[in-house]
Amino acid sequence: MARAEAACIRGYHRVTGLALGPYQSAVIRIGFAFTWLCFLLREWPYRRELYGPQGPFSFDMARQLTDGNHAFSVLVWWDSTAWFEVVYALAIASSALLMLGWRTRTMSVLFMIGVLSLQNRSIFLGDGGDNVIHLMATYLVLTRCGQVWSLDARRAAREAARRQVDGEPERAPRDMTGMVLWALAGASLFLAQLLTDDRLRLTADGPLPGLGWGAVLWGLWAVQGLWWLARRRPRGDLHGVLDALANLVHNAGLLVIMAEVCLIYATAGWYKIQGSRWQDGTALYYPLHLDYFSPWPALADLLAGSGVVVMLLSYGTVMVQVAFPFTVFNRRIKNVLIVVMMLEHIGIAILLGLPFFSLAMIAADAVFLPTGFLLWVGRRLGRIRGRLLPTAGGAPASAPEAGAG
Known part of the structure; x- marks a missing residue:
């Protein structure tokens, strides 16, 4: 117990x-x-x-x-x-x-x-x-x-480094840019509320039951102002409560994103299983011969000319999509399937001419990338940036309160 x-x-x-x-x-x-x-x-x-x-x-x-x-x-x-x-x-x-x-x-x-x-x-x-x-x-x-x-x-990070050098107490800067932006957002929302012929409703017809888009946008605006007030006293009770709530909402939102990605792949995979063309392994043959989805006709014909390759790609797509939601708790298998799915989306972008669909799905898949790999990529990109911009300096782009835009 x-x-x-x-x-x-x-x-x-x-x-x-x-x-x-x-x-x-x-x-x-x-x-x-x-x-x-x-x-x-x-x-x-x-x-x-x-x-x-x-x-x-x-x-x-x-x-x-x-x-x-x-x-x-x-x-x-x-x-x-x-x-x-x-x-x-x-x-x-x-x-x-x-x-x-x-x-x-x-x-x-x-x-x-x-x-x-x-x-x-x-x-x-x-x-x-x-x-x-x-x-x-x-x-x-x-x-x-x-x-x-x-x-x-x-x-x-730069503000924290400056306070440490100057020996100042921990408190948020005045942030005039944030105040002006918040005031402009409030004024724009107020004008929209007056001039939109009741389309920015406060109740019903919104993203949540009983809450219209007007209530949601005003709520976000008010929370931002409350957060700014709380940051004036970083060690106060209000700041601690709002910070804990923000973390809780963030973690819940991240969980929803992960669940959404799993649902997308599970739905796509199980619907494919029910299709006769996916069952006999010929599904990919047909879009490769559609003019709308053939930016590279010669490459599509070369790929579609091999029945074995078409069958393997068709069955492999279904197996990866159906299996992925069940492998998210196994780090090694999950990482392998993420690479396979990203390669699959790159192939879709090239062969079928759907670059933005592929970019969106790769961005969604990235929520499952391991932190160690992302840190390695960040270091590599930082070195490249340092070579291209040798005079660029400054504090590292990470801090506990970095999300307080």
């Missing part, structure tokens, strides 16, 4: 005292922000036809759809080309800044708004990877994804 109680206490302190998986959460932050940024930049010449007022899916159709499925999109607030351009530009900016880790708490919310707004404006666009980005953009808001490998972490 005493051992069980001690284990429960250790587990409680581990879950509330630490934001677990800092490098994994940083990798998925960088991966999904990079994927969405590249997609937006690639579609820049065609943005108005895909998501804007010049597209076949008109503004009235989009508004009728969102009224029916209660999806969130700021693009259905006003039928204006200027408004669309502002939203698209903000989506690009928030993706770039989230990837760099600048004010990650605020940028993760803006990143989510950009993803949901564009995807819910035209739901018939996408290749499967958009669904993964849609989900992960929401989950990233819950995580402290800027603890390492971010500008927030670098700023926090």
